Amino acid sequence: GQQLNQSPQSMFIQEGEDVSMNCTSSSIFNTWLWYKQDPGEGPVLLIALYKAGELTSNGRLTAQFGITRKDSFLNISASIPSDVGIYFCAGLLDSGYALNFGKGTSLLVTP
Protein backbone atom coordinates (compact mmCIF):
# COMPACT_ATOMS: atom_id res chain seq x y z
CA GLY A 1 0.00 0.00 0.00
CA GLN A 2 0.90 3.65 -0.26
CA GLN A 3 2.84 5.16 2.63
CA LEU A 4 1.01 7.71 4.76
CA ASN A 5 3.12 9.65 7.23
CA GLN A 6 1.33 10.93 10.28
CA SER A 7 2.78 13.45 12.68
CA PRO A 8 3.28 13.86 15.44
CA GLN A 9 3.47 10.24 16.62
CA SER A 10 2.18 11.25 20.02
CA MET A 11 0.98 14.33 21.85
CA PHE A 12 0.60 15.01 25.55
CA ILE A 13 -1.51 18.11 26.24
CA GLN A 14 -3.57 19.78 28.91
CA GLU A 15 -7.34 19.93 28.84
CA GLY A 16 -8.54 23.02 27.00
CA GLU A 17 -5.63 23.19 24.57
CA ASP A 18 -6.04 23.00 20.82
CA VAL A 19 -4.45 20.13 18.90
CA SER A 20 -3.18 19.88 15.35
CA MET A 21 -2.01 16.80 13.52
CA ASN A 22 -1.34 16.04 9.90
CA CYS A 23 -0.91 13.31 7.37
CA THR A 24 1.24 13.44 4.25
CA SER A 25 1.91 11.16 1.32
CA SER A 26 3.90 11.09 -1.87
CA SER A 27 0.75 9.88 -3.66
CA ILE A 28 -2.36 11.79 -4.67
CA PHE A 29 -5.54 10.74 -2.93
CA ASN A 30 -9.11 11.49 -3.95
CA THR A 31 -10.54 10.93 -0.47
CA TRP A 32 -9.21 11.49 3.02
CA LEU A 33 -10.79 10.07 6.15
CA TRP A 34 -9.98 10.61 9.80
CA TYR A 35 -10.67 7.93 12.40
CA LYS A 36 -10.34 7.73 16.17
CA GLN A 37 -9.57 4.50 17.99
CA ASP A 38 -10.16 4.02 21.70
CA PRO A 39 -8.22 1.27 23.50
CA GLY A 40 -9.61 -2.17 22.69
CA GLU A 41 -12.10 -0.81 20.19
CA GLY A 42 -12.33 -0.51 16.44
CA PRO A 43 -11.62 2.77 14.62
CA VAL A 44 -14.57 5.14 14.46
CA LEU A 45 -15.04 7.46 11.50
CA LEU A 46 -14.82 11.13 12.46
CA ILE A 47 -14.66 13.12 9.24
CA ALA A 48 -14.60 12.38 5.49
CA LEU A 49 -13.12 14.76 2.90
CA TYR A 50 -13.78 14.47 -0.82
CA LYS A 51 -12.39 17.54 -2.57
CA ALA A 52 -9.05 19.33 -2.56
CA GLY A 53 -9.25 22.37 -0.30
CA GLU A 54 -12.36 21.10 1.46
CA LEU A 55 -12.71 22.11 5.11
CA THR A 56 -15.15 20.06 7.18
CA SER A 57 -16.12 20.26 10.84
CA ASN A 58 -17.62 17.76 13.25
CA GLY A 59 -18.19 19.51 16.57
CA ARG A 60 -14.81 20.54 17.93
CA LEU A 61 -13.02 18.69 15.14
CA THR A 62 -12.05 20.33 11.87
CA ALA A 63 -10.26 18.61 9.02
CA GLN A 64 -8.92 19.88 5.73
CA PHE A 65 -8.11 18.19 2.43
CA GLY A 66 -4.82 19.66 1.24
CA ILE A 67 -4.72 21.56 -2.04
CA THR A 68 -2.06 19.24 -3.46
CA ARG A 69 -4.24 16.21 -2.56
CA LYS A 70 -1.18 14.72 -0.88
CA ASP A 71 -1.95 15.82 2.64
CA SER A 72 -4.66 16.37 5.21
CA PHE A 73 -4.92 18.07 8.58
CA LEU A 74 -7.01 17.50 11.68
CA ASN A 75 -7.54 20.08 14.40
CA ILE A 76 -9.24 19.53 17.73
CA SER A 77 -10.23 22.65 19.64
CA ALA A 78 -10.59 22.96 23.42
CA SER A 79 -9.55 19.37 24.08
CA ILE A 80 -11.25 17.33 26.81
CA PRO A 81 -10.17 14.09 28.52
CA SER A 82 -12.43 11.94 26.32
CA ASP A 83 -10.44 13.03 23.28
CA VAL A 84 -7.76 10.58 24.42
CA GLY A 85 -7.10 7.91 21.83
CA ILE A 86 -5.27 7.22 18.61
CA TYR A 87 -6.17 9.28 15.57
CA PHE A 88 -5.65 7.72 12.16
CA CYS A 89 -5.72 9.28 8.75
CA ALA A 90 -6.73 7.14 5.81
CA GLY A 91 -6.54 7.86 2.13
CA LEU A 92 -8.15 6.36 -0.92
CA LEU A 93 -6.22 6.45 -4.19
CA ASP A 94 -7.94 7.26 -7.43
CA SER A 95 -7.68 3.69 -8.58
CA GLY A 96 -7.63 1.91 -5.26
CA TYR A 97 -10.27 -0.07 -3.47
CA ALA A 98 -8.81 -0.18 0.03
CA LEU A 99 -8.10 2.59 2.46
CA ASN A 100 -4.44 3.16 3.24
CA PHE A 101 -3.86 4.07 6.85
CA GLY A 102 -1.20 6.11 8.58
CA LYS A 103 0.38 4.75 11.78
CA GLY A 104 -1.62 7.07 13.97
CA THR A 105 -1.16 9.96 16.39
CA SER A 106 -1.59 9.01 20.02
CA LEU A 107 -3.25 11.80 22.02
CA LEU A 108 -3.14 12.05 25.79
CA VAL A 109 -5.08 14.79 27.58
CA THR A 110 -4.52 15.64 31.23
CA PRO A 111 -7.29 17.28 33.27
Add this chain to the structure above:
Amino acid sequence: DSGVTQTPKHLITATGQRVTLRCSPRSGDLSVYWYQQSLDQGLQFLIQYYNGEERAKGNILERFSAQQFPDLHSELNLSSLELGDSALYFCASRPREGNPEAFFGQGTRLTVV
Protein backbone atom coordinates in the same frame (compact mmCIF):
# COMPACT_ATOMS: atom_id res chain seq x y z
CA ASP B 1 -22.19 0.76 17.53
CA SER B 2 -20.95 0.67 13.94
CA GLY B 3 -23.28 -2.14 12.92
CA VAL B 4 -20.33 -4.39 12.00
CA THR B 5 -20.18 -7.50 14.18
CA GLN B 6 -17.05 -9.55 14.73
CA THR B 7 -16.71 -12.80 16.62
CA PRO B 8 -15.03 -13.94 18.72
CA LYS B 9 -13.78 -10.88 20.57
CA HIS B 10 -10.79 -12.74 21.99
CA LEU B 11 -9.01 -15.87 20.85
CA ILE B 12 -6.03 -17.63 22.39
CA THR B 13 -4.48 -20.52 20.51
CA ALA B 14 -1.22 -22.38 20.13
CA THR B 15 1.36 -22.14 17.39
CA GLY B 16 0.61 -24.32 14.41
CA GLN B 17 -3.13 -24.19 14.92
CA ARG B 18 -5.84 -22.84 12.62
CA VAL B 19 -8.55 -20.35 13.54
CA THR B 20 -11.52 -18.73 11.82
CA LEU B 21 -12.61 -15.17 12.47
CA ARG B 22 -16.10 -14.11 11.53
CA CYS B 23 -17.53 -10.79 10.39
CA SER B 24 -21.08 -9.66 9.70
CA PRO B 25 -21.13 -6.36 7.79
CA ARG B 26 -23.65 -3.56 8.28
CA SER B 27 -27.04 -4.36 6.85
CA GLY B 28 -26.96 -3.74 3.12
CA ASP B 29 -23.19 -3.25 2.85
CA LEU B 30 -21.66 -5.28 0.05
CA SER B 31 -17.94 -4.69 0.65
CA VAL B 32 -15.98 -6.32 3.45
CA TYR B 33 -12.37 -5.51 4.28
CA TRP B 34 -10.00 -7.28 6.65
CA TYR B 35 -7.22 -5.41 8.41
CA GLN B 36 -4.49 -6.55 10.78
CA GLN B 37 -3.29 -4.23 13.54
CA SER B 38 -0.06 -5.06 15.30
CA LEU B 39 1.50 -2.90 18.00
CA ASP B 40 4.01 -1.19 15.77
CA GLN B 41 2.50 -1.63 12.33
CA GLY B 42 -0.72 0.34 12.33
CA LEU B 43 -3.61 -0.95 10.26
CA GLN B 44 -2.47 -3.22 7.47
CA PHE B 45 -4.91 -4.05 4.71
CA LEU B 46 -5.25 -7.79 4.12
CA ILE B 47 -8.04 -8.46 1.66
CA GLN B 48 -11.33 -7.12 0.29
CA TYR B 49 -14.49 -8.84 -0.90
CA TYR B 50 -17.35 -7.28 -2.79
CA ASN B 51 -20.65 -9.12 -3.06
CA GLY B 52 -19.00 -12.49 -2.65
CA GLU B 53 -16.01 -11.95 -4.92
CA GLU B 54 -12.44 -11.18 -3.99
CA ARG B 55 -11.69 -7.64 -5.14
CA ALA B 56 -8.29 -6.67 -3.79
CA LYS B 57 -5.41 -8.18 -1.88
CA GLY B 58 -2.99 -6.42 0.37
CA ASN B 59 -0.27 -7.80 2.60
CA ILE B 60 -1.98 -11.12 3.23
CA LEU B 61 0.17 -14.16 3.93
CA GLU B 62 -0.36 -17.38 1.98
CA ARG B 63 -1.29 -19.05 5.27
CA PHE B 64 -4.28 -16.72 5.49
CA SER B 65 -7.42 -16.90 3.38
CA ALA B 66 -10.86 -15.38 3.40
CA GLN B 67 -14.24 -15.70 1.79
CA GLN B 68 -17.54 -13.87 1.66
CA PHE B 69 -20.73 -15.90 1.70
CA PRO B 70 -24.05 -15.29 -0.12
CA ASP B 71 -25.50 -13.69 3.02
CA LEU B 72 -22.49 -11.29 2.84
CA HIS B 73 -20.85 -12.35 6.08
CA SER B 74 -17.15 -13.01 5.78
CA GLU B 75 -14.64 -15.33 7.40
CA LEU B 76 -10.89 -14.94 7.72
CA ASN B 77 -9.00 -18.19 8.10
CA LEU B 78 -5.55 -18.16 9.65
CA SER B 79 -3.56 -21.39 9.57
CA SER B 80 -0.18 -22.67 10.75
CA LEU B 81 -0.23 -19.86 13.25
CA GLU B 82 2.98 -18.28 14.44
CA LEU B 83 3.71 -16.10 17.44
CA GLY B 84 3.99 -13.10 15.13
CA ASP B 85 0.40 -13.51 14.00
CA SER B 86 -0.76 -12.23 17.38
CA ALA B 87 -2.63 -9.03 16.61
CA LEU B 88 -5.98 -7.34 16.43
CA TYR B 89 -7.93 -8.31 13.31
CA PHE B 90 -10.56 -5.86 12.14
CA CYS B 91 -13.31 -6.20 9.65
CA ALA B 92 -14.78 -3.13 7.98
CA SER B 93 -17.69 -2.72 5.61
CA ARG B 94 -18.64 -0.17 2.98
CA PRO B 95 -22.05 0.18 1.35
CA ARG B 96 -20.86 0.33 -2.25
CA GLU B 97 -17.69 1.06 -4.14
CA GLY B 98 -18.55 4.68 -4.81
CA ASN B 99 -18.76 5.41 -1.09
CA PRO B 100 -15.34 5.32 0.58
CA GLU B 101 -16.58 5.56 4.18
CA ALA B 102 -15.67 2.32 5.91
CA PHE B 103 -17.14 1.29 9.26
CA PHE B 104 -15.16 -1.00 11.53
CA GLY B 105 -16.13 -3.78 13.87
CA GLN B 106 -14.70 -4.03 17.37
CA GLY B 107 -12.08 -6.51 16.25
CA THR B 108 -10.85 -9.92 17.29
CA ARG B 109 -7.78 -10.01 19.48
CA LEU B 110 -5.77 -13.08 18.54
CA THR B 111 -3.04 -14.29 20.88
CA VAL B 112 -0.81 -17.12 19.68
CA VAL B 113 1.12 -18.83 22.45
